Amino acid sequence: MTAAEGPFEFFTVAYLTQIGNYSAGTLAELLNGLEHCSDASIFHHTYQTLGSHHYLTEGFSNDFAQWVLADANRDALAEQLAALDIRDYNSIAALRSDLCRIVHDFIDEHPDFAGQEALERFYFCESLQVTRPFGLTASDLDEFHLGVARLSHSAFYFHFISSRLRLQLRTNDFSHWLANALGLKTLADSINRIDIYTNTLDSARAKLLRLIERERRKHDHGSSRDPRPAG
């Protein structure tokens, strides 16, 4: 088994939810909140909520879409908000801009809906992040497999989902390390393609582990490195 140039250090993340200053009872207020809330709030209601509601794979995407659907009762707008894929973003500013644009366009098109009261208010919260070493490292694919299998949900989420913002790349920590340290770009790409919206964290992890096992079998049968150069 090939050893990496630098080991992968597993971390975990814990979030403290802070209650923010904005709340919304109408779509117009939602737009105002989206425009003015902190970046940590946009993160909380999109990235972090995907991690904390990972077991919902049918139609749950982010808190804004869920509120528009269940409380403001505007299905079409909810669909548009839910269709935003956080993998397409490597900055909160870009994500915020698209969220605002969608709500703004909807209100422009349906001005009568802007001030209608929702069933329940939406409260903008934000995430305060604390990261700690998980106490595991990996220098080769076997150790990496063991580590990923042992991780908590939060640790897996940290490396697989929220890492995109940290890396400022359209990839995740696992793929980044596999491609750059082990030279396994094909495996890295396959892992990066696992759909985080239609999988739970558990099923995404199971797929990831199966991909690693397949790669290990390939190595057992004689091939060593991915023939393609690391990216």
Place this chain on the structure above:
Amino acid sequence: MTTVQVATRVPLDEYATVIGDGEIDEMRALARPLTGRTVQMINSTAVGGGVAEMLNRIVPLAEELGLNIRWDVMTGGDDFFEVTKAFHNALHGEPYHPEPAHFEIFRAYNEQNIKRIPLDSEFIIIHDPQPAGFIEARKRKSGHWIWRCHIDLSHPSPSVWSFLESYVSQYDGAIFSSPQFARQLPIRQYLFYPAIDPLSEKNRELEPEFIMQVLTRYSIDPLRPILTQISRFDRLKDPVGVIRAYRIVRRYFDCQLVLAGGSATDDPEGVEVLKEVKRAAEGDPDIKVLELPPWAPLEVNALQRASTIVIQKSLREGFGLTVSEALWKKKPVVASAVGGIPNQIIHKHTGLLAHSVEGTAYQVRFLLSHPEIAARLGEHGYAHVKENFLITQNLKRYLTLFLASQPAV
């Protein structure tokens, strides 16, 4: 002031059977930099009530993780607890006209307790309004003081709240159970959901034989659908509304209704409500109105597990943890969108929300007609509780708060 020695300890590793080894490893990783740090929890009762129940679990677990944690209970006379009970109800929105003497009683007992205890821990968590005045003992910038509010402050009596706010605004932060329970304050406000203990008698797995015994004891037919609401007999839980919803459902389904709650003998209003409920149920042998003994966690557990659908049709609610208890048992839940219930029921994902008797009846009929959807909601509800409303998550939130608040280690 009394320091509480927790008698029953459940080792952290036992929770691994429920949440997995990785989650336990994670808690240990988070706790490592906090080893030996001093933490103090202060509330007003060692037994009875959700706060004491939670501290009984959290304190030994935090100790096992290496924190130097103690739990102190303040003392007070009947006059103090009468005043704080009135404050509690007023903070929940009941009309109340406090007299200056009431505030004096509050101050006096807080000062008395402050003199008895060294408040020198690095992290001091004060639970609920009763000991809120302890903040007056804080030496300049010493420790990290947090006020943990377990009650709904969305519509408080202005006079009581403005009195309490003068204390609360001196803390470093406040913790609320739901964003809508919070107030505008000049300090940081955190969201900690209340939590259930998956290993407690109320929530642990039960033998099917025991569940059958309980059904037999109360003459409940296991072969027909069972709709259940577990709540004390209180108008705000709308038990008569549940009966009306059940009667609509009965037009379409041959089902039974179980309304189970603690005995109401020491609560005059509860006795009255129980009479109303029995009157509304009269003549229908398929409505079981059960007065459970004051402490009957295994019976509650069995009734929830035997249910086809669990209902929580409250008109007002605190957090409504009975919803999480039902979801933990993978039960489909139909509940009112009040208080903390929408935090637990994500509509159409982890259960169904309703806003009226008719809406409740409709959602119950829908689930009885679509058992596969009911099962899926139950599965998702279970996962939702596992991720957000277990005692281990609560402990993790405290660890995160201490890590985020401490000076660099």
